[in-house]
Amino acid sequence: MRSVLLASVFSVVLAGPVLAQGADGPQPKFTGRDIFSLQQASDPQMRPDGGAVAYVRITNDIMTDRARRSIWLVDPRSGAQSPLVALEGSSFAPRWSPDGQRMAYMAVVGGAPQLIVRWMATGREAKVATLEQSPGDITWSPDGKTLAFTMMVADEGAKLGGPPSKPEGAQWAEPLRVEDRVNWRADGEGELKPGFSQIFTISADGGSPRQRTFGRFDSQGPLAFTGDGQGLLFASDRAKDWERDPGEAEIYRLSLADGTLTALTHRVGPDYAPAVSPSGKQIAYLGYDNARHRGYENQLVYLMDADGQNARALTAGLDRSVDNAAWSGDGKSLIISYVDKGVTKVARLSLDGKITPVAEGLTGGGLDRPYSGGDYSLARDGTVAFTKGDPAHPAELAVTKGGAARVLTDLNADLLAAKTLGKVEALAVTSSYDKKPIGAWMVTPPGFDPAKKYPLILEIHGGPFSAYGPSFSTDDQLYAAAGYIVVYSNPRGSTSYGEAFANEIDRNYPSHDYDDLMSVVDAAIAKGSVDDKRLYVTGGSGGGALTAWIVGKTGRFAAAATQKPVINWASEVLTVDGYTGMARDWFGKMPWEDPQAYWARSPLSLVGNVVTPTLVVVGDHDLRTPPSEAEQYYQALQLRGVPTALVKVPGASHGGIAARPSQAAGKAAAILAWFERYKAPPAAK
Numbered sequence: 219m220r221s222v223l224l225a226s227v228f229s230v231v232l233a234g235p236v237l238a239q240g241a242d243g244p245q246p247k248f249t250g251r252d253i254f255s256l257q258q259a260s261d262p263q264m265r266p267d268g269g270a271v272a273y274v275r276i277t278n279d280i281m282t283d284r285a286r287r288s289i290w291l292v293d294p295r296s297g298a299q300s301p302l303v304a305l306e307g308s309s310f311a312p313r314w315s316p317d318g319q320r321m322a323y324m325a326v327v328g329g330a331p332q333l334i335v336r337w338m339a340t341g342r343e344a345k346v347a348t349l350e351q352s353p354g355d356i357t358w359s360p361d362g363k364t365l366a367f368t369m370m371v372a373d374e375g376a377k378l379g380g381p382p383s384k385p386e387g388a389q390w391a392e393p394l395r396v397e398d399r400v401n402w403r404a405d406g407e408g409e410l411k412p413g414f415s416q417i418f419t420i421s422a423d424g425g426s427p428r429q430r431t432f433g434r435f436d437s438q439g440p441l442a443f444t445g446d447g448q449g450l451l452f453a454s455d456r457a458k459d460w461e462r463d464p465g466e467a468e469i470y471r472l473s474l475a476d477g478t479l480t481a482l483t484h485r486v487g488p489d490y491a492p493a494v495s496p497s498g499k500q501i502a503y504l505g506y507d508n509a510r511h512r513g514y515e516n517q518l519v520y521l522m523d524a525d526g527q528n529a530r531a532l533t534a535g536l537d538r539s540v541d542n543a544a545w546s547g548d549g550k551s552l553i554i555s556y557v558d559k560g561v562t563k564v565a566r567l568s569l570d571g572k573i574t575p576v577a578e579g580l581t582g583g584g585l586d587r588p589y590s591g592g593d594y595s596l597a598r599d600g601t602v603a604f605t606k607g608d609p610a611h612p613a614e615l616a617v618t619k620g621g622a623a624r625v626l627t628d629l630n631a632d633l634l635a636a637k638t639l640g641k642v643e644a645l646a647v648t649s650s651y652d653k654k655p656i657g658a659w660m661v662t663p664p665g666f667d668p669a670k671k672y673p674l675i676l677e678i679h680g681g682p683f684s685a686y687g688p689s690f691s692t693d694d695q696l697y698a699a700a701g702y703i704v705v706y707s708n709p710r711g712s713t714s715y716g717e718a719f720a721n722e723i724d725r726n727y728p729s730h731d732y733d734d735l736m737s738v739v740d741a742a743i744a745k746g747s748v749d750d751k752r753l754y755v756t757g758g759s760g761g762g763a764l765t766a767w768i769v770g771k772t773g774r775f776a777a778a779a780t781q782k783p784v785i786n787w788a789s790e791v792l793t794v795d796g797y798t799g800m801a802r803d804w805f806g807k808m809p810w811e812d813p814q815a816y817w818a819r820s821p822l823s824l825v826g827n828v829v830t831p832t833l834v835v836v837g838d839h840d841l842r843t844p845p846s847e848a849e850q851y852y853q854a855l856q857l858r859g860v861p862t863a864l865v866k867v868p869g870a871s872h873g874g875i876a877a878r879p880s881q882a883a884g885k886a887a888a889i890l891a892w893f894e895r896y897k898a899p900p901a902a903k
Contacts, residue, residue: 247664247699248637250883253585253692254280257629258612259605260287260582261311261593265318268597270294272302272312272321273605273615275629283878289323294601294617297626303336315362320422322346322356322365333365335422346424355439358422360447366419368439368452371429375412400461404795405841406871417441417452417472430472431479435460438467440491444524445498449473451482453490464799465508469501469526482526489520491542496549499524502532504540511803513727514683514713514720519543519554519567532571537716543567547598555580555594557714559657560687562592564602577618581607581689586876586886587758588659588694588706589679590687590714609642609661610634612690638664640698642688645705647741651733657715658707658738659688663698666747673752673776675893676739677706680759680782682727685714692876696886702754702893705742709734725806727760727819728767735764736772751776754893758782759843759872762835763821766851769832770824777896779833779889782843782872785851787816795841825854829900831861833892835885837870863892 261274271292279286287308292299303309307327314321319339325332331352336343346365353367376398384390403409415436418427431437435456442451453467460466467488471480482501483489487508492501501522506515516539522529533540538556545552552567553576562580565573580592582605592613594604599619606616606625611634615627645658663672675697679686685708694704708715709731711723723731743750755778757765762783769778784790788809791801801808809816817823832855836848848864855862865888867881876882 246637248639248692248695249699250696250887252633252637253879253883254278255630255633256585256612256692258582258585258607259615259627259629260613262595262603262605262615263312263314264595264597264601264603265314266316266598267318268294268599268601268619269318271595271603271615271617271626272314273603274310274312278879280879283880285877292615292626294603294624294626297624299627303334309334311356313356313358315358315422316360317362320362322358322422324353324356326352333367333420335365335424344424346422347420347427349427353418355441357439357441357443357450359443360445363422364419364447365422366417366430366441366443366450368415368437368441369418369427370411370413371416373412373414373434400798401795403841406873408839408841417450419450419474430474430477437470438490440493442492442494442501444471445494445496448475451492451494451501453488453492456481462798464796465511465803469503471526480526482522483529487515493543493545493552494524495545496547500549501526502543502545502552504543511806512721513724513804514717516717517541519552521569532567532569533573535571536573539713542594544596546596546600553594553596553602555592557590557685557687559714560590560685560708560712561714562590562687564594564604576602576620577604577606577616577623579606579608579623580604581687582613584876585612585690586693586882587677587679588686588689588691590685590689607690609659609688609690610639640664640695640704641666642694644688645707645738645741645745647707647734647738649710649730649734650737650740651730654710654719654734656707656709656734656737657686657712658705658741659686660742660745661694661698661704661706662747663701663703668745668747670747671749672701672703672747673754673893674703674705674739674742674748676735676753676755676757676775677704678735678755678757678761678764679706679708679712680757680761681713682711682723682731682760682764683713683720684760685712687714692882693886696883697890700890703742703748705738707735707738709738725804725815727804728764728821731764732767732771735768751898753899754778756781756889758875760784762843766821766832767824769830770821770827773829773899775830776899777831777833777893779835779892780848780851781835781885781889782837782840782875783821783834783847783851784843785820785847785854786822787820788813789850790843790847791816793844793846822850822854825851825858828855828858828860831892831896831900833863833865833889835865835867835875835888837867837872837875839869840872840875842872861896 263272287310289303291302309325311324333346351370353369355368357366376396417431420427438453450472455467468483489505491504519532563578564576583591601619605613607613616623616625640661645660647656647658758781762780765780834852852864
């Protein structure tokens with residue numbers, strides 16, 4: 219079966235453009251090969267005076283099958299742009315000096331991370347440091363003389379005994395690896411090298427990095443210099459048993475004169491991302507109370523005095539989770555970003571809590587699925603640069619200064635002008651469970667004729683605490699190009715609809731999110747263009763778990779594809795990289811304390827009901843929903859005689875299952891090939 223399936227995959231991936239009949243004749247549809255040609259803007263950075271903006275352009279190299287990053291400079295008035303750093307390798311993380319005369323950035327050439335400073339007037343550059351590990355959170359001091367960053371510092375790691383002495387020239391096996399850390403692996407990184415994230419400073423003119431924090435604790439960014447430049451603010455959990463409590467951190471002030479650490483916050487819950495006001499007298503930061511240990515909490519913006527006194531929440535009345543906060547030039551307000559009903563917005567937040575819209579339609583991140591997201595930065599004159607997109611366009615660079623946004627780039631004009639894409643529109647849905655409105659969107663195929671009937675794919679987001687929005691998606695466009703209507707939605711448990719809506723699945727997932735998803739399908743059918751005998755369902759991560767749950771609850775779908783799913787919550791909690799938080803916050807008890815609760819929420823408990831032909835897809839380096847989850851389900855379906863196949867994406871992590879363009883195209887093609895095998899729901903046994 220595997221060889222037949224892969225043959226189908228590659229025939230779809232490598233096929234020439236498929237034609238859609240438009241008003242002016244045939245036009246090519248979006249294909250898997252087009253993924254290599256897509257570009258997107260990310261990490262916009264306004265020059266402090268607002269006179270220029272740097273951004274990172276992400277492209278794909280068809281010869282290496284990997285994304286490549288380069289830094290470009292744009293005039294926000296004229297839109298004229300030029301490559302600033304676009305040499306061999308990747309360049310990213312541009313950060314302006316306070317006077318705007320220099321830029322620090324990261325470059326990776328030949329695998330070695332380098333910290334570079336560029337003098338903008340002359341174009342001259344200096345390699346400030348070649349580092350053993352990749353640094354993060356690059357931050358300038360107020361006087362522009364110093365750079366601070368975080369970097370992993372290696373630790374010896376655990377040891378237990380040792381082998382006998384090896385004779386000279388002998389070729390022995392590798393020594394034993396001993397592990398005693400609570401957090402010892404992470405998705406996308408694999409087994410973590412022993413060590414701790416520490417803060418370093420270095421002269422902006424070059425020199426030797428100086429380590430500033432120590433101990434067996436992680437010091438986390440974003441970093442912020444104090445107003446006088448004599449201290450650094452950062453987040454860290456320095457409690458005795460800190461590794462077992464991932465939902466905890468305080469903001470610390472590090473004295474650069476003597477290394478003294480002072481905790482500025484003290485509560486149950488994480489405090490992080492400090493931002494110092496222009497006067498240096500106040501600190502804004504993000505955080506939330508975590509005493510309840512629920513599945514989801516909104517991140518709030520807080521404000522405190524520079525000494526940590528008089529802390530208060532500024533966004534308690536917003537009922538949305540704030541992702542970033544930056545001070546205005548006059549120090550009278552903050553610019554924040556948050557997601558509202560799937561749409562990412564930027565707003566001005568006054569110090570009395572008043573919120574005024576600035577921009578919306580931010581997009582960014584992965585292209586395979588339509589998740590909400592986006593980046594922004596702020597100049598002293600109030601100009602905001604941000605990544606803006608829509609269902610027909612990946613993220614572009616845009617700016618606004620109190621009026622309508624202006625999009626400065628059109629990175630995919632040549633590619634998309636020659637393509638007919640699926641059209642994305644909002645779909646009105648009311649849940650059959652409790653009549654709550656459910657945010658949803660429908661993608662219709664190129665050349666859509668409402669008088670015809672089309673097969674339908676229900677595509678489900680992961681998280682589960684996340685949200686889809688009206689954003690570009692290669693998966694959805696490939697499905698639509700193959701002649702399918704696609705529907706995607708934000709069932710209960712999704713973020714951006716309020717804390718209560720997200721927590722309707724707290725210790726109750728999956729549950730009535732199933733009813734919401736079936737209501738989405740029913741609403742699409744009610745529009746009249748869906749062939750109700752050719753219904754298909756797929757989703758990844760939490761969406762993979764819901765896909766497996768759905769086929770265990772109903773036989774109405776002709777076929778399914780569960781991607782990187784959770785199948786058995788007991789085995790998931792005991793093999794996932796973030797096991798400490800998942801067991802405590804999502805269940806409240808350990809698997810051995812309440813095995814029935816874990817089993818009742820596991821899709822594996824319903825496998826005896828499954829009749830739907832179900833494809834199982836997973837990255838073979840996935841540490842968030844490990845391959846063992848997918849393998850359990852595949853083998854359970856085989857034992858039951860349900861048509862199934864297992865597709866593993868070589869070298870792919872959970873978050874990176876679509877990171878390489880060929881694999882993103884191949885995964886979508888495999889799912890389409892599976893769906894094309896089955897034209898109707900299986901007959902009841």
